[in-house]
Amino acid sequence: MQKVKRNFVGENNLTRKAASFRLATEVVKSANEGTIQKVAQAARMLAEFVNNEYDLKNLAKLESNHMEDFADNLLERLDSGEISRGHATNIISALNSVFNYYYRDDLKISARGYGLNRGTRFNNTDKSISDENHQKFSEYLSDKFNASGDVRYEALRLQVELQRSAGLRFKESALLSGKELRKNNNLEIRKGTKGGQLRTIDSTEAQRKLISDIKNFRKEYNLTRSLIPDNLFFKEWSRFAYNVVKDFKRETGLKYNFHGNRHYYAQKRYKELTGHEPPVKAGFSKKNPVKEEKSFEVRLKISEELGHHRIDITSYYLGRGK
Template identity: 60%
Template sequence: MPEKVKRNFVSEKNLSRKAASFNLAKEVVESGNQESISKTAMAVRQLANFANEKYDLKNLVKLDAENMIDFAEHLSERVDSGEISKGHATNIISSLNRVFQYYYRDDLTISAKDFGINRGERFNNIDKSISNDVHDKFSDFLTEKYIEKGDIRYEALRLQIELQKEVGLRFKESVLFNGHKLHRDGRLDIDKGTKGGQLRTLHATDSVKELVKYVKDFRKEYGLSKSLIPDQYDFKQWRFFAYNTVKTFNNENNASYNFHANRHNYAQLKYQNLTNTLPPVKSGHTKEEQLKHIADKNNITVEQAKELDYNARMQISEELGHHRIDISNYYLGK
């Protein structure tokens, strides 16, 4: 087998430049297909701009696997906010993986599935939540690892996914959660790891209060001073552990568990509680059918059902930290 020739990223230092990214893409896309070249160049520029702004890196050769997890989460957040579709995000990842494989940098490739970025239109009424069975299976997997290895990280990660599912927290919000912002009247403040450090307040149910208490007791028992991250690890190390654990679980169980899907579960259950009906992404109803269904289930007029549906979506959007009703379509269907 011939020895691999060491390749490096194109000599141009700044791949955010159109000419530089296009030259790299022409080298990578050996078929010469112009559409593939353009897509690859675009993906490279997006990564280069991200690396430049976040790490002050001008040359992609200095990227590492943790940087790529950052970028994948960045794409996931753009999808989450409705800025880009999942299909667009997946195309970016696919193009970049092609580049990395060409340059023998398999350590930089990322899986769209692991970050909950699957192909599809932005609001295509496809349910992106994780079934309770799969969630429970992953939870049991973490408990077994915790008992088998005596490694508290697995129990901390289990608590993190329960916070995501029960409170609708993003990945960073859940891992930085410390349990100290639960007020006596049931208000739960979320301010760590939020976008722009923006505070949002939720109402804690009895099950959430119980979970928060367990988080506080767990942190106290094991001396975790700031959050669910053991003190000897930083956030990047924790995130790397968390995503690798998910990857191991998915490979061993032929599953597609991802952290972001927990926010879908939260939004859908909240909608059901607020409207007394399943969301369209679960029921398969059209908009008109959904409103009639809400009206019938609650013994109200269709006009009142329309208002109830709107208010539920607005509340869910606020609780997820979006403040835009159209984003709720991504979680609930329309």
């Protein structure tokens, strides 16, 4: 049976209750009032997120990277106790029903894949950015900078190196100035953190060298606040960064997402602290269980370095062993 193409509703401002309710009424064939309300609330939540983070008002312009970031945001809210696991699962289910209706399978996300599903099951999926893909993206940014002289490309290259080196969130790394590195070599991260909560990291020599490069770059190109050029707001910077990722995929056929660098950092730290690969890298399965030693202490430390509060959240980054 051939699918009937439907135009994905995006022209309305879905942050408004009336608009989200109209969308939900169209999508929910059963006309069940409770289901309509759940779909409307989920659509409104997604619309508010992408509007706040990317200044994106039209959901027809959604990309898979936006949905990955939205899933990460749900994970952050689950970690902070703001929402329950059941609520997160319901939100994803409701949004997937919308994407099903409009045949946008590219936007669907898996609650289990992001560690948001009910129960204890977990899909050990490696979401880190490989060294090879990261190197190609870094070279892509350098080539763009050298060809155009546009400092945004070099600023973004330094930002993703910072994410990869220190496990920072996209916003945290974008807002970093270099002053966060104290004389005692502690790296104090507050800007861009959840609720402005301070997080202290014992910096490494490599991180200190990178921060020195960032400070020199900012000085050379007169960036007075952070890695974001002075004429741009964070929303504009975010939009530029995600458009670059989109261009990179179109020109090279390779996918890249910023949050994957936090996965890389967590996995690297796990290997540094334990001497072996995390379960998500070690090919864990029921037939091939991975026994972890001192798992609690290691996972707690990594969780704190990532700015989380519970160790079970690290299963999303590291997988689960026996």
